[in-house]
Amino acid sequence: MKKVAYTLVLVLAGLGMFGMNAAAEDAAEIMKKSHLAYYYAGDDGVADVSMKIVSKRGKERVKEFIMLRLDEEEGGAQKYYTYFKKPSDVSRLTFMVHKSPEGNDMRWIYVPSVDLVKPISADDKNSSFVGSNFSYEDVSGRHWSEDTHTMAGDSTIDGKAVYVIESVPVEAYGGFARKVSYICQETHLPLVENYYNKKGNLERVFRAENIEEVNGIMTMTSRSMENVKKGGKTVIEFSNIEYNVGMKSDLFTERYLKNPPRKYVR
């Protein structure tokens, strides 16, 4: 009798594990699709970006820049170029990132007032992107393989069917201990993300504020990140978006860091 019970437990455990694996694969597959839809739309892209940072006291600050992106490999290496327009104290400053999912990213900044090119140590992906509530990783994407994903069910947000997926970092990570994503079943874009800390408290909430079709690609043209724990919210809006403009890789070199490519940057 004991033996039977044992076998039963083992079989159930095996089934359970099998079932969990399948669900994990599904969840990981969805997160991969979501990552590609969100961070790898088209082969390249250019957009005007307006970032409104509202402090916990309600004070507003606005940053405007132009952002270029080139995908070297779908889901793999990417290059980013940012040209700041506002505020005045950072106008004409340029910033470049070579992002590789395997190793550390490379970042450079060019300060035109002193003609200075400077590489920046890119150790801390969790640090704020230019003082906003978004981190560097929020802007350029955290690779789906860095987290373990579990399907937590289906739901709806604003009448859209979503997958609810829980993600836990494989290695301890300062950005979050647990994340719950609500991924649109139709577009695979994340509609809401809740970030929890180690204590299990909700820290930050991401929201897709607006999604529309641009050059045939479903694009999030407005997004927000709210720090519910400390207060403060950042809204990023994209305009003049263009995909597949035929950007070349040599555009993401020191030559163009110092001499913004006027074809895209005006």
Add this chain to the structure above:
Amino acid sequence: MKTKIKFSIVGLLLLLAVAPVQAELYMDGFLQGLYGGRLDQNNPTATEQTASETRMQLRAEHFGDVGEFFGRIDFTYDAADSAGLEVELREAFMKFRLGSSLDVKAGRQILTWGTGDLIFINDVFAKDYRSFFVGRDDQYLKAPQTAIRTDFYAGKLGSFSFVWTPRFEPNRLPTGRKLSYFNGQGIVGEGYFFDVPTPESKFENGEFAFRYQRRLGNFTSALYFYRGFYKNPMGAVMVPMGESFMPMPVYPELAVYGASVRGPLFGGILWLEGGMFDNQDDPDGDNPLMPNSSVTGMLGFERQVATNLTANLQWQADFMMDHDKYVAEREGSGMYIRDEVRHLVTSRITRLLMDENLTLSGFVFFSPTDEDWYARVSAAYKYSDEITLTVGGNAFDGKDESTEFGQFQLNDNVYLKMTYGF
């Protein structure tokens, strides 16, 4: 004259009127008030104010189809100095491309290369220490040069940069009015300073700077060459004065050969740079009125030590050549005798707080061999997108009053700065 002004105003208005249509002319800038005072009562400077100025910087930028223009002009009312309006064209250059791999930048421009953080070896471009020591923005450490710069990009082979500055542009050094300095005899205030004549305006007296740079994996490596003059009047020649001869300061002829490498390592950025300063006017160190040639090297490392906290450390060693001759020339004269190897250690710490709106920054230079140091601290608060408030200070000390930082030991100062960007 009046008609001319009218015309230019009409022209400007026309330009502005046309601008929105083409959306190709951009203008912005800032207004800034800077007020600073010295802390040492014994400073022989003519004024207790290290700064008392209102500055307006206007920037204009225009893009054409093939080239572009950028201009930056400063209007400064400096109450602590001339008590008058000073106008300086900080930058005014055109940029264009010849073919697909040659970029040309011609006009008045700020030039920087090399790897150091406030340590310059192969960057033999003009610096402005009058600004650097009194709390002006970082951009004013660099003085503009009127130059033609060409950059040739040879793909994977790397890039070749060549800068020709037809007329030698020296460093801007303290004059004794706001900042005292060592003049050869002692620490002095106003009245001793004079603009040392720069080398005659001849083709051969221009400055030539060359850099070859290429990527090696994740590292950027470079070779440098410079031919021109020491940027400070470090040498002297004897000139007849009545019946005797007097030493007259000059900018000795200089050649610099160097190399650098910089890239990511140990979770941060590591850089290594070296160069040889070859005094063309006294190659063997025989002339006591001329600086000796030297070989100098620097190692630096920077990394983010915590979220919003970045720190770096640099170490520089400067080997004076023919040091024995230098010692023999100075022994018994009472003049300061430096070590054969001058060591300099620097560190910068930057802390960002309040959503990066408050920047705390500290930078220290310390030479264990010269026994002198210089510290800069500042706190800058971005009150809004337009308004930034900064408080800061500069402190110097040294055992001897003739060393690089020791000579400024009476210049400790604090300042307040308000900036409105538009």
